[in-house]
Amino acid sequence: MTTNRRMLIYGAGGGIGSTLCRILHDQGVRLHLAGRTETKLASLAQALSATYTVGDVTDTAFFARVAQEAGEPLDGLVYAVGTITIRSLQRLTEADFLNDFRVNALGAALAVQTALPALKKSAGVASVVLFSSVAASQGFANHASIGMAKGAVSALTLALAAELAPKVRVNAIAPSLTRTPLGENLLGSEQMAASIAALHALQRLGEAKDMAALAAFLLSPQADWITGQIIGVDGGRSTLRTKG
Numbered sequence: 001m002t003t004n005r006r007m008l009i010y011g012a013g014g015g016i017g018s019t020l021c022r023i024l025h026d027q028g029v030r031l032h033l034a035g036r037t038e039t040k041l042a043s044l045a046q047a048l049s050a051t052y053t054v055g056d057v058t059d060t061a062f063f064a065r066v067a068q069e070a071g072e073p074l075d076g077l078v079y080a081v082g083t084i085t086i087r088s089l090q091r092l093t094e095a096d097f098l099n100d101f102r103v104n105a106l107g108a109a110l111a112v113q114t115a116l117p118a119l120k121k122s123a124g125v126a127s128v129v130l131f132s133s134v135a136a137s138q139g140f141a142n143h144a145s146i147g148m149a150k151g152a153v154s155a156l157t158l159a160l161a162a163e164l165a166p167k168v169r170v171n172a173i174a175p176s177l178t179r180t181p182l183g184e185n186l187l188g189s190e191q192m193a194a195s196i197a198a199l200h201a202l203q204r205l206g207e208a209k210d211m212a213a214l215a216a217f218l219l220s221p222q223a224d225w226i227t228g229q230i231i232g233v234d235g236g237r238s239t240l241r242t243k244g
């Protein structure tokens with residue numbers, strides 16, 4: 001399938017981001033990649049005939065540079081950048097809270113803000129996809145910092161969806177634990193992975209392709225009447241209890 005769609009993907013070097021980029025490339029979407037690690041972006045960009053910008057989202061000047069290098073118009077924007085800080089309240093520092101907020105929430109806001117002129121120039125309805133977490137709607141111990149930051153992403157999704165309609169749609173995906181470099185940090189052993197998988201009604205952990213498939217759909221014209229939604233892709237973790 002070929003299209004004239006152009007999209008900007010932050011976190012393109014990550015597990016979910018890179019899987020999504022491959023799906024979009026196969027659909028004929030032209031991509032601009034943004035990320036932190038040059039080696040990952042350079043090889044992906046070469047494979048996908050994409051352009052790219054390297055930088056860190058804690059540097060606010062990065063966003064203007066990305067927007068300029070991505071160019072106009074843009075039909076889609078994805079912010080698949082994130083952290084997982086799982087630590088008790090006693091062990092969390094001010095720096096942990098601020099970094100989680102900057103990387104997950106403020107970065108998402110600045111990514112949309114700087115890309116907005118290009119998104120408004122889309123010939124159709126442009127689509128933004130952000131990443132929240134199951135930890136934004138469920139209370140989990142040791143998730144105070146990441147839960148707070150991802151809760152901000154969910155609220156940002158709703159506010160921007162209202163403010164940018166009808167020209168731009170804004171939705172978020174809320175994953176449960178997913179096997180990517182980020183998720184693997186929490187999986188000390190296969191035994192631990194199996195015990196966490198068993199907490200999900202569907203009895204497995206997430207895979208990058210589970211998130212990427214929904215992101216690709218939300219970016220497509222087939223999703224043109226969906227905005228302001230925070231959609232759990234979580235094996236049932238946010239809504240179902242199969243025991244007790």
Ligand SMILES: NC(=O)c1ccc[n+]([C@@H]2O[C@H](COP(=O)([O-])OP(=O)(O)OC[C@H]3O[C@@H](n4cnc5c(N)ncnc54)[C@H](OP(=O)(O)O)[C@@H]3O)[C@@H](O)[C@H]2O)c1
Nearest residue numbers: 013014015016036037056057081082131177178180182183
């Ligand atoms: N995996 C899970 O269990 C899970 C659960 C809930 C929500 N999520 C969310 O899903 C989204 C995608 O995550 P993922 O699972 O694909 O994780 P991932 O594979 O680790 O990808 C995250 C990406 O964020 C980039 N990144 C992190 N800090 C950055 C910074 N300061 N500046 C620039 N880039 C930075 C990483 O860059 P490098 O490649 O250079 O490291 C990486 O490419 C994130 O928003 C995450 O919070 C994931």
